[in-house]
Every structure is written in structure tokens, then in C-alpha cells.
Amino acid sequence: MEYRILGNTGLSVSVIALGCEGFVGKTEEQIHLEMNFAISKGINFIDMYASNPDLRSNIGKALAGRRQQFIIQGHLCATWENDQYLRTRDVEKTIASFEDQLTRLHTDYLDIGMIHYVDSEEDFHEVFNGPIIRLALRLKEEGKIRHIGLSSHNPTVAKLAVESGLIEVLMFSINPCYDLQPPSENVDDLWADESYAHSLENIDPEREKLYELCEQKGIGLDVMKAYGGGDLLSETNSPFGKAMTPVQCIEYALTRPAVASVMVGCKSCDEMQAAINWCNATKEEKDYTPIMAGMEKFSWQGHCMYCGHCAPCSVGIDIASVNKYYNLTIAQNEIPETVREHYKTLSHHASECIQCGQCETNCPFEVAIIEQMEKATKKFGY
Structure with a gap:
């Protein structure tokens, strides 16, 4: 396993990390088995956005006695009501859900407290000018969260959060399809068929500026939706009309500026291993350019994608x-x-x-x- 420092947090995180959605609906025994597998492979980072109480409890039991081996990214503003997940900006509900998460995970702190799912500018201003950000800052002061983060799919909103100086970690959706798309407050636009019906050229400048700004300011990026919800792994569903491998998707994400880790929503040990294979993959196996080069509808012509095909340089320049x-x-x-x-x-x-x-x-x-x-x-x- 390879490890990278997550921005300025000082946290050394595995480049392959776990999104918790892969554990939803599984028994305590299944989750324990899969967490053991992850730990045996060197994974030390998990994102806990889900508010399902059974899931939280089962993951807590699986981590019992080895909390210090794991970096937990938990979410503020994700609660459980009427037997379903709910995003909230109600501060009392947020506090109750946060305390429930600590109890069920058998811990007294989260390494990263992620302000959950902020995609609109209106929502951003409500969160960052109201009780939610004050709560996050208080929890950090009390040591109940060590670092404040934010999750978003909108580069414009994410940039506002980075420029606020109040977050240290950004969880953002990164893959070669989404990178083509302009900012939107509607996350569904990222995977809507009509968004890819016309020709698209190069990484959207707002997205590229965001990644570069994170690098400049030492904001750690961890990636969600690296597989595009699985669409990029399917020749039928991919907007490119070609299937990428998990290794290629992960390589693309990890070569963006500021990216330290990719959260993969694995549903089995086999899917986990398919992601972990990145660690020992050859240069050819990691190469995502055969999928992206020479397309008529989508083009990255003239734009450095940091893919490394220019190597080897005759005088050794990276x-x-x-x-x-x-x-x-x-x-x-x-x-x-x-x-x-x-x-x-x-x-x-x-x-x-x-x-x-x-x-x-x-x-x-x-x-x-x-x-x-x-x-x-x-x-x-x-």
C-alpha cells in the first residue's frame, strides 16, 4: 500500500480508502470479515457518510480494539429519520447524529469532521454563516474532531470553502467524465446522458483551478465517485463508449493535484482487491490514455493530463x-x-x-x- 499525507493535516492515509456505502445491508460478520481484509492490505482510511445506525454499530464492532490503526472521516449534517438517511442543516439534529456516530463507532473523536454535501451557493452561505460552521469549530476546539472538511460536487462551492480558510480537507467527485462538466448546483447533471450529448473539450477550468488551489493552500483532497458510480467500468454505460478498469480510474484521480486518497465503495473483498491492484500495477495497466485519446466527441488535445507518456525524457526531466x-x-x-x-x-x-x-x-x-x-x-x- 502507498500512503500520502492528506494536505496540511499531517495524516498519513492509504491511497486506496473505503467509502462506507459498500457495507450497507451487510451483517456484522460480513463487515468484520471485509474490514479485516482491508486492514490486512494496508487500508487505514474510511469515509462514514452513512447515518444508518446498524451500519455504524457494525463498523464500530469491526474496529473494536484497533481504533488507532484507522483514520475515520465522519460526516456532520447526515442524520437518520423514519428509517432513512436525511441531509440536514438543523444544528440539534446534527449534534445528536454526531454523538450517535461516536457512540456506535466506540470512539471519542473523528479524525475528519466532514460538513456533508454542500453543492449550492445558497447552502454554502447558510452553512458557513450559521450554526453549522460554529458547531464544527467548537467540536474541533473540544478535540471531538481533529480536522474540518467539506464534501461537494460543485467546484464553485468547493472553491468558496477552500478560500474561507476554515476547512483542511475536501471530499470531491473526480473522474475524467465529471472533469469535462461545468459547475452545477444539481449533482444529477454529472451523470445525466444529455450532459454528454454534445462535444466537450478539456477539463473544465473551474475544476482545474479548484485542484490547483487545494495544492497551493495545502487542502487535502480525497476522491469520491472515481468510477462515476460504476458507469466508467461499463462499455455500455460510459459516455466514452469504452470501459475503464478500476486501476485506470484510480490512476486518473491520483494524478490530479492535491489528491491523497480515493474512497472506493467496494461491496466485496474482490472489488476491494481490484482497487488495491493499483499499488502493484504496471505503467501499462495504469495508463488511462488509450480510453481518452483520439475521440471525436471528447478531446483533451493540447492539455497536459499528467499521464507521464512524455517519459522518458532524454535528459531525465520529470x-x-x-x-x-x-x-x-x-x-x-x-x-x-x-x-x-x-x-x-x-x-x-x-x-x-x-x-x-x-x-x-x-x-x-x-x-x-x-x-x-x-x-x-x-x-x-x-
Whole structure:
């Protein structure tokens, strides 16, 4: 298993993590078996958005005696009423659900307290100018949550949360289909057939700016819906008309700026293993470009996707990293210190480019790499 630091939290999280929806409807024995499997494979991170009391209790029993081995991301504002999940902004209901979660999980704190599912600007302002954010801050002060996060599908709203300075972690939906879509307050737009009926080109700039802003500010990104609700794994259901593998989907998510972990909603040990296979997959198995390159309706032409096809560079430059660090500076009047230091530690820098053109020949998206190296040299000075 590979581990990454989740933004500025200091938490070392497994790159493959568990979304709890895969455990819904299972017995205590089944959940215990699957949690044992996850732990044996090095998974140490779980997202608990679900408010189902039986699920919470069964996961709590499965983690009994090994709470310190696991990083738990629990959600504020997800409650259980009339035998079903309900998103709420009622502070009393939120407190009751939070305390119930701690009790059932046999813990006195959550590593991350995730403000649940904020997709509209109106909802954002209600949450961040009202009692919910004050509750989150109080719980953090009391040590009942260690870090505050937010889950969203809307890059515009997520950006507002990042810029507020009040969150440390963002849970966001990332995959190559959703990345094509403009911001929307209606999450259903992300998977609606009509959203993919017309031609789409490159990552939506608001989404790209969000990922880069998270990288700049040290906001840890953990990913939901990396498989697009399973659609990307199906040739029939994928908007691309081609099926991706779990490894390819995970590789795509993990190569976006600021991403530390992918929450996978596995329903079995086999599905868990299919995700964990990313850890030992070959470069060819991780390569998602055969699915994305050369399409008529969808195009990423001229846009660096950080896929690494430009390698090997004849002088050893990590071109994808240079491009990523350069892109992180575009919207800045000055180079962020963290970006400058990351660039500095590269073994080879943009100024070493000999303009042989080998990388451009290799690039499936026809990026003007030599020009990019010139821009990076000018920006960083070497």
C-alpha cells in the first residue's frame, strides 16, 4: 500500500480508502470479515457518510480494539429519520447524529469532521454563516474532531470553502467524465446522458483551478465517485463508449493535484482487491490514455493530463511534474513557496531541455511540451 499525507493535516492515509456505502445491508460478520481484509492490505482510511445506525454499530464492532490503526472521516449534517438517511442543516439534529456516530463507532473523536454535501451557493452561505460552521469549530476546539472538511460536487462551492480558510480537507467527485462538466448546483447533471450529448473539450477550468488551489493552500483532497458510480467500468454505460478498469480510474484521480486518497465503495473483498491492484500495477495497466485519446466527441488535445507518456525524457526531466508545478503558478503573481520548493527538489529542471522533441512525439494529447519547458524556465528561473 502507498500512503500520502492528506494536505496540511499531517495524516498519513492509504491511497486506496473505503467509502462506507459498500457495507450497507451487510451483517456484522460480513463487515468484520471485509474490514479485516482491508486492514490486512494496508487500508487505514474510511469515509462514514452513512447515518444508518446498524451500519455504524457494525463498523464500530469491526474496529473494536484497533481504533488507532484507522483514520475515520465522519460526516456532520447526515442524520437518520423514519428509517432513512436525511441531509440536514438543523444544528440539534446534527449534534445528536454526531454523538450517535461516536457512540456506535466506540470512539471519542473523528479524525475528519466532514460538513456533508454542500453543492449550492445558497447552502454554502447558510452553512458557513450559521450554526453549522460554529458547531464544527467548537467540536474541533473540544478535540471531538481533529480536522474540518467539506464534501461537494460543485467546484464553485468547493472553491468558496477552500478560500474561507476554515476547512483542511475536501471530499470531491473526480473522474475524467465529471472533469469535462461545468459547475452545477444539481449533482444529477454529472451523470445525466444529455450532459454528454454534445462535444466537450478539456477539463473544465473551474475544476482545474479548484485542484490547483487545494495544492497551493495545502487542502487535502480525497476522491469520491472515481468510477462515476460504476458507469466508467461499463462499455455500455460510459459516455466514452469504452470501459475503464478500476486501476485506470484510480490512476486518473491520483494524478490530479492535491489528491491523497480515493474512497472506493467496494461491496466485496474482490472489488476491494481490484482497487488495491493499483499499488502493484504496471505503467501499462495504469495508463488511462488509450480510453481518452483520439475521440471525436471528447478531446483533451493540447492539455497536459499528467499521464507521464512524455517519459522518458532524454535528459531525465520529470515533464509531468514540471508542467504541474508550472500550472500551479499561472494564477499567481508570485510563485507559492511550497511550489518553488517542490520544483527545486526535482532532479532535473525545465532549463535542461535540449528540445529534442521526443516527448512531444510520445504525448497522446499533442501538448507543446518544448514551449511548456520554456515557460517553466522563464517562470522559475532555471
